[in-house]
Amino acid sequence: MNQSALFSFLTDLAQHNDREWFQARKSIYDQLRREFEVLVGQILGVLAAEEPALATLEAKKCIFRIYRDVRFSKRKEPYKTHFSAYFSVGGKHSIGPGYYFQLGPGGQTMMAGGIYQPEKEQLAHIRQEIDYNGPALHAILKAPAFRKFFPGLEGDQLKRPPAGYPADHPDLALLRHKSFVVSHPVPDATARQLNLAEYVPAAFQAMRPFTDFLRDAVEG
Numbered sequence: 001m002n003q004s005a006l007f008s009f010l011t012d013l014a015q016h017n018d019r020e021w022f023q024a025r026k027s028i029y030d031q032l033r034r035e036f037e038v039l040v041g042q043i044l045g046v047l048a049a050e051e052p053a054l055a056t057l058e059a060k061k062c063i064f065r066i067y068r069d070v071r072f073s074k075r076k077e078p079y080k081t082h083f084s085a086y087f088s089v090g091g092k093h094s095i096g097p098g099y100y101f102q103l104g105p106g107g108q109t110m111m112a113g114g115i116y117q118p119e120k121e122q123l124a125h126i127r128q129e130i131d132y133n134g135p136a137l138h139a140i141l142k143a144p145a146f147r148k149f150f151p152g153l154e155g156d157q158l159k160r161p162p163a164g165y166p167a168d169h170p171d172l173a174l175l176r177h178k179s180f181v182v183s184h185p186v187p188d189a190t191a192r193q194l195n196l197a198e199y200v201p202a203a204f205q206a207m208r209p210f211t212d213f214l215r216d217a218v219e220g
Contacts, residue, residue, distance in 0.1 A: 112183035129217035134171035
């Protein structure tokens with residue numbers, strides 16, 4: 001993947017985010033999209049070697065469209081200024097735990113994962129698993145291999161204990177989370193130089209105990 005070419009294109013797109021500009025350079029986008037699909041396929045191959053459930057996924061089924069849904073947004077720019085993909089059983093539209101990769105200029109590059117805004121039943125199962133097995137999640141979040149990439153859980157939290165859990169619960173800090181996600185941002189200068197086909201899977205492999213914990217919780 002030619003990150004410099006991609007960043008140059010996306011930087012220009014951010015300054016000329018309209019259909020006329022994009023259509024005049026559609027061939028450039030198409031080439032970059034093909035390169036990104038190759039990269040996603042390489043990442044997927046590494047993940048599937050350790051997680052056979054991902055072996056049936058196709059790279060193109062993991063990649064998000066560059067077109068923004070502006071129907072309910074105050075921002076009306078038609079195009080995203082990054083490329084992105086989600087690796088999970090079922091592909092990019094899966095609601096289960098998985099791995100997210102985003103590549104773009106302006107500090108947009110990141111590896112992330114977990115489960116964002118889980119459905120009500122999923123959230124109940126995750127909290128139940130924490131209630132039963134909180135020390136295991138603490139160990140995962142503190143493991144050196146994990147902490148090399150991910151500092152800890154992110155996202156919004158409840159101000160009060162979730163229904164059914166006491167205020168003095170030993171794992172209240174975990175139970176209060178509304179989402180169970182972690183992320184690893186990558187500065188532009190670093191992202192331009194990295195061998196992404198190696199670096200991204202390494203980050204995801206460090207995350208795997210976390211996603212396994214969530215998958216065991218929501219799938220029972």
